[in-house]
Amino acid sequence: MEIRYWNQRLETLPRHELRQLQLERLREVVGYALQTPFYKKRLPKVGISSPEDIRSLDDLKKIPFTVKDDLRQAFPKGLLAVDMEKVVRIHSSSGTTGIPTVIYYTADDLDRWTDLLARSIVATGAGPGDVFQNMMSYGLFTGGLGVHYGAERVGMAVIPVGGGNTQRQLQIMRDFRTTVLHITPSYLLHIHQRMPEFGLTPADLNLKKAWMGAEPHSENTRLKLQELFGIDIYNSYGLSEMNGPGVAFECVYKNDLHVWEDGYIIEIIDPRTGEPVEDGQEGEVVFTNLIRHALPLLRYRTRDLAFLHPDPCPCGRTARRMSRITGRTDDMLIINGVNVFPSQIEEVLMSIPEVGTNYQIHLSRHEGLDRLTVKVEIYSKLFTGDLAALEALKNKINEKLRASITINSRIELHEPGSLPAIEGKAKRVVDEREKL
Amino acid sequence: MAKQITVFLENRPGRIQSISRILKEKGLNILAFSIQDRGEFGLMKMIVDKPAEAQLALADRGMACALKEVFAVTAADQPGNLEKLTTALAEKSINIKDAYGFVSTADKRGICYLEVENPHGVDIGKLIAEYGFTLIADKDLYDL
Numbered sequence: 347m348e349i350r351y352w353n354q355r356l357e358t359l360p361r362h363e364l365r366q367l368q369l370e371r372l373r374e375v376v377g378y379a380l381q382t383p384f385y386k387k388r389l390p391k392v393g394i395s396s397p398e399d400i401r402s403l404d405d406l407k408k409i410p411f412t413v414k415d416d417l418r419q420a421f422p423k424g425l426l427a428v429d430m431e432k433v434v435r436i437h438s439s440s441g442t443t444g445i446p447t448v449i450y451y452t453a454d455d456l457d458r459w460t461d462l463l464a465r466s467i468v469a470t471g472a473g474p475g476d477v478f479q480n481m482m483s484y485g486l487f488t489g490g491l492g493v494h495y496g497a498e499r500v501g502m503a504v505i506p507v508g509g510g511n512t513q514r515q516l517q518i519m520r521d522f523r524t525t526v527l528h529i530t531p532s533y534l535l536h537i538h539q540r541m542p543e544f545g546l547t548p549a550d551l552n553l554k555k556a557w558m559g560a561e562p563h564s565e566n567t568r569l570k571l572q573e574l575f576g577i578d579i580y581n582s583y584g585l586s587e588m589n590g591p592g593v594a595f596e597c598v599y600k601n602d603l604h605v606w607e608d609g610y611i612i613e614i615i616d617p618r619t620g621e622p623v624e625d626g627q628e629g630e631v632v633f634t635n636l637i638r639h640a641l642p643l644l645r646y647r648t649r650d651l652a653f654l655h656p657d658p659c660p661c662g663r664t665a666r667r668m669s670r671i672t673g674r675t676d677d678m679l680i681i682n683g684v685n686v687f688p689s690q691i692e693e694v695l696m697s698i699p700e701v702g703t704n705y706q707i708h709l710s711r712h713e714g715l716d717r718l719t720v721k722v723e724i725y726s727k728l729f730t731g732d733l734a735a736l737e738a739l740k741n742k743i744n745e746k747l748r749a750s751i752t753i754n755s756r757i758e759l760h761e762p763g764s765l766p767a768i769e770g771k772a773k774r775v776v777d778e779r780e781k782l
Numbered sequence: 783m784a785k786q787i788t789v790f791l792e793n794r795p796g797r798i799q800s801i802s803r804i805l806k807e808k809g810l811n812i813l814a815f816s817i818q819d820r821g822e823f824g825l826m827k828m829i830v831d832k833p834a835e836a837q838l839a840l841a842d843r844g845m846a847c848a849l850k851e852v853f854a855v856t857a858a859d860q861p862g863n864l865e866k867l868t869t870a871l872a873e874k875s876i877n878i879k880d881a882y883g884f885v886s887t888a889d890k891r892g893i894c895y896l897e898v899e900n901p902h903g904v905d906i907g908k909l910i911a912e913y914g915f916t917l918i919a920d921k922d923l924y925d926l
Contacts, residue, residue: 724790724846731788731848733818733825758822761792763844 352465371636373397450640463496466595474501488590536714560683704765784854785833790846816882
């Protein structure tokens with residue numbers, strides 16, 4: 347197998363040198379962290395008042411975990427470590443309780459992030475001469491732009507089409523002889539289902555590879571999609587808190603994802619105790635971002651469950667490999683690639699007086715796309731007997747939900763008391779989607 | 783004016799039965815009803831002999847229901863009467879939001895329940911009287 351590197355020295359750095367590099371970079375980001383109101387309060391309490399207080403990587407363990415809620419509490423600038431004049435990019439995600447989270451990047455931060463994407467892309471064997479159709483959404487979501495810049499740096503021909511519009515996507519694949527896609531598994535399945543409608547088969551296209559991310563999926567789904575399209579598919583992992591995509595990526599061996607450890611310190615912990623688990627054991631993934639200075643995050647709990655492979659990869663990279671995501675420690679839902687928490691939906695519903703106390707979130711899949719149905723009870727005291735008012739209520743719920751979770755939902759109205767009651771262990775989420 | 787009771791119902795087997803059972807248990811009589819279907823739910827609209835009691839009985843069971851005033855118009859059972867009635871309303875720009883009607887076979891009277899938008903506050907009783915229709919008085923209605 348042909349192994350190509352973007353930065354061979356860094357990618358094959360002996361482990362002890364890699365750890366030394368991590369230590370240097372950790373000191374640097376701790377220095378930035380100490381510039382933020384959030385960490386300025388938190389770090390001195392554990393004896394870290396300057397970068398020199400980090401003597402070895404073991405000192406990382408002194409630092410308390412940072413969680414999503416800290417990001418919300420720190421909104422908008424509690425975690426900003428540099429002057430706003432230094433910030434050149436802002437990404438943001440919808441909040442789980444109305445407050446969004448925000449990530450800032452300096453020009454150097456973007457440069458370092460882009461470099462890790464270039465490395466990820468080259469690890470899959472892609473490069474100049476490839477025509478890359480980026481089917482992830484652009485905008486505040488980091489998935490689109492992150493990979494876009496990495497692909498340009500590598501020298502691919504980038505088509506920034508973004509998500510949706512299957513007919514146009516297929517047209518572009520044909521017109522430009524696209525070789526590489528960046529896409530979610532459910533959308534790739536959908537594309538395959540729609541191809542006959544346009545008189546196309548995979549043989550009519552020039553696809554060679556796809557990078558698949560933003561949704562957890564199984565090895566069987568990868569194998570199935572590889573067979574359907576006759577292409578190689580590589581798993582991609584990232585989260586905006588760690589810049590975005592390019593935190594971990596599969597190499598040509600497709601044997602789980604190399605975590606770019608010169609950019610991110612990975613820890614796998616027992617989510618109940620916070621203690622590290624044995625190598626190879628599943629636990630919650632915790633990352634420390636070593637390359638972003640505008641908004642440093644130390645020991646960030648991702649809520650993703652995975653394990654680390656203790657054995658090296660035949661590709662020669664010394665970065666350890668993380669398994670695909672096996673689950674979540676919270677109740678986050680991924681709907682067409684968008685992260686949604688049931689609490690966001692509840693928050694919206696409970697702010698609408700005409701809605702009763704009980705609700706249910708239903709997830710199903712139609713033509714390869716997820717469908718969110720929100721069943722709500724109407725509040726009997728505010729029922730007027732007016733049909734137009736009920737239709738208006740459905741629209742209002744959908745509009746308010748979309749403002750919070752960014753996606754459309756189907757609203758179903760139910761009789762008061764007909765949905766499982768809020769007391770006890772009511773099943774709020776019914777997920778009928780076939781596992782990918 | 784007649785009082786129509788509107789009940790919110792999920793569109794699934796047994797819901798109309800459960801409404802009619804609640805009314806039966808209270809000894810309430812349904813004089814007219816109609817159902818409006820809207821996908822996963824529907825509205826059941828009824829004229830009953832004791833509207834306030836019916837509302838109380840249904841609300842007691844947690845049902846979402848509301849009372850609304852509608853016009854109960856009566857006319858002889860003859861061809862052309864609906865056209866005549868709607869002409870009367872249309873000429874005064876009165877919009878019919880909802881309506882249902884039937885003919886009582888015993889006395890050959892047609893009865894029509896109307897919910898209207900009457901932006902100019904036209905006296906509907908007087909208007910339809912000019913066209914030969916009568917609004918049923920409450921006591922007559924509930925004696926049907």
